[in-house]
Amino acid sequence: MSEIAREITGSKARLVRVVDGHETELGYSIASPTLVIADHTSVPDALRGTGAGLVLAEELVRLARTEGFKIVPLCPFVNAQRRKHPDWADVFAA
DSSP: OOOEEEEEETTEEEEEEEETTEEEEEEEEEEETTEEEEEEEEOOGGGTTTTHHHHHHHHHHHHHHHHTOEEEOOSHHHHHHHHHOGGGGGGBOO
8 A cells, every 4th residue: 555645835735646547636725724725636547446535535634633633525526525524523523
């Protein structure tokens, strides 16, 4: 399994993972210390259907639980995963 890097520049952040030479990304905005907005998930066509995006969403959920922030799922992919994983409800803003 490839390592996930976290890059933060001001109020913008992203989780990045390289798989077989392809970069996957979940970008988010830091609205406050207790709220982030999942903006987009980017997975190259070569990795679609492999779970590459899910790995990034799971990492964002893990970080939310560890660091105590809530997620606003503006990104359609993250929002779809939220619906598929009711056990993640604790980290999503109402």
